[in-house]
Amino acid sequence: MQRIPACCVPETHIEIDGLEVSYAGVPAVRVGSMPIYRGCVTAIVGPSGCGKSSFLASINRMTESVPGCRVSGSVRIDGVESGGDRRRLRSLRRRVGMIFQRPNPLPVSIAANIEAPLKDHGVGQKAERRRRAEQALRTVGLWEEVADRLHKPALSLSGGQQQRLCLARCLALEPEVVLLDEPCSSLDPMATDVVEQALARLRGRYTTVIVTHNLAQARRIADFTGVFWQLGRGREDSLVEFGSTRRVFETPAEELTSMYIGGAQG
Amino acid sequence: MHDLALTAKARDPASLAAVLFVAACWGALAVVSGAGLWVLGDLLLRGMASLTPAFLLGSPADGGRAGGIWPMIVSTAMAMAVCVAIVAPVGLLASIWLSEFSTRGGRTGAAVRVSLDVLAGVPSIVFGLFGYAFFCVALGLGPSVLAGGLTLACMVLPLMIRLSEQSLRAVPVSVRQAAEGLALSRWATLRRAVLPAAMPGVISGTMLSLARALSETAALLFTAGYVMRTPGSLDDPGRVLSVHIYDLAMNVPGGDTNAYASALVLVVALLLVAAGGAALAARRAEFRRGL
């Protein structure tokens, strides 16, 4: 019998409230209110330039290292406001991991990619870190492929392998939330498939937010979907529609949603 | 660059190492800046002491302890003129060959590049030996402003070639494609499209090469001459400013004051050349945008 996924009982994990991200004073994305449910996969879809990535980056405050970027409003994780000083930022980012469009392994060995961040966060002894690294590599289905060359440079891996390594690096830190910014957009279909399989294993264990251009992907893997649209022309809120993926795709409530889904499909 | 503060809090595991590292970084920055400011401060304070219009325009007296440095300024200007007159055209042409004609990954191009790299590293005193043996003795120019300028030209040529090759390569492919789309000949493509776009870089490259020549001493010790007379022609020996500073500091007891004043003149001239190169490059770029 299949285990009932945690998302069957939606429990808000992250709460967005009056969030606005602006670059040099120009607002890029504004979200009045949106919940992100614990243990579920939430997809963010929408046309290019609608601020999906900025929205995602505001959750783990990656926005802070972008010059000229300002974030207002609130992002609460388990009811606690995210952000704060450098120290809180460090623990926030440990709890909220992120995977980027292009795989970005650290320019060190495969093993060090996972173990060095653990060490920096003061995790256990060497053996414990090694064990965690192996576990994370197994979760993303990379262990068999790299077990015999853990000390080779991470940059010698293929694109798909690199992306899974990045995912493993993130998972080894045992985050609560995993943010994925179009994680498959630079990969070929085969590699995409493997990464998607790895993502599927996250459901229930981690709260996952994935920004994607690929509607079929959103449909395949997401429990909830938020449709975003560019601000302007009278549009004050970037979020067009939010609901369970099935509901959003099958019976869209907004004209923009059906247009976007229909257009992208047709 | 990167906005990463290397700060660490007390309970962070790596904190002691991080604090030490950051402290070492700040210490190094302080030491380097302090030393630099010390040298520049000394140069400015001691140099200003005897820097007057009369010093610039006067003739030296008492072995250089008194009087001015006009003959040295003239010698320097003449040697620099010779150097630039040779280095700019030859360097530009050679860089055109490297960027436009030599095939990528080809053997000849690679060989030329290696030899230019080595040439750039050859100590200036060796250029001095060569200049003496070749220009002064073999070509019979004797120690003269001309021989000195030619020696300098050999010395800064690799720098000039590298800088102008960089600016030629930095010309966007679209500019070349546009010209090739008009079926222009190679010469016309170069003259009408590539060179105008690369010109600011080439000019500032020339200025940087000039600055390098201006600050050189060792290559001129036995090629340009030592006499303090104003050279009447390129064939006459002449003492350039940097050699004058050396002589005053080493061989003339009590020459320090005038050595510092001459050094200040030299450094200001260098800064003017560098700033001039930047300004010329910027002006040229604006002009193109204005069109």
Add this chain to the structure above:
Amino acid sequence: MNDIALAAGARAAAFCAASLLLLITGFVFVGSLPALQNIGTFRMATDGAWLPTHDASGSFSLAPALVGSLAVTAGAVLIAAPLGVLAAVCAGCVAPRGIRRAFTLLIGVMAGLPSVVLGLWGLTVLAPIVASVHPPGPSLLAASIVLALMIVPTVAIATGAALGAAPDSTLNAARACGLSGLATFRLALWPIAKAGVIVGLLLGTMRAVGETMVVVMVSGNVPGFPTSVFDPVRTLTANIALEMGYAMGDHRSALFASGLVLTGVVLVLVLLSRRIGWAAHA
């Protein structure tokens, strides 16, 4: 027609420039031939001292000057390498923007200071200070310090450029993992910057080996093997600069031979840095 002329002109210029190296080594080699024949490489390596005469009867060992060159260079690099690298790391990654800009400007001006001006400063300011610690003042130590001052901008500029070459995506990886500053430096910046820093150090080493004016003015110029850092030394470059003016016959030729040795040292360093540059690209 123009095309052909342009191609020919460009080709001629490039080959002239490239063959200049051959011309220079050729002339320096021919200049050193008498010494190589009359004195021989064996004696130039083992004579024990540098007491040149016009004919081959003197002592012509290049060893003290070579040791002097290497010692002064090693001292300069030992001082300049940590200072230059750490200062550039501070300016690039730690210091606020204002300090970064000021430091960049200062380093630029320092890089442009003619070596004769640095020599003048070393002779009039630093040497007396060193003398007050341990006479005579102009010494291995003084020359190393002033040379370090000369190559510190080279090292710092190369380090700054190498740090700037680290891609944003890698830095983002470090940020997203919540790495501390030191770990970010060690894991995201340094592995990429390392090769550029090493090339910068080699470049600085090359400049220090080949520098003449600073060592002539600050090293004391006594030929011999130094036994302490306060001993005066004479380098290969200083040897040429000091004696070329009056040297004759085999003595002059031996000076050309020291030029040849210098060129050889530089050749090795250039080829080494090219190899490292390639390795970094691959």
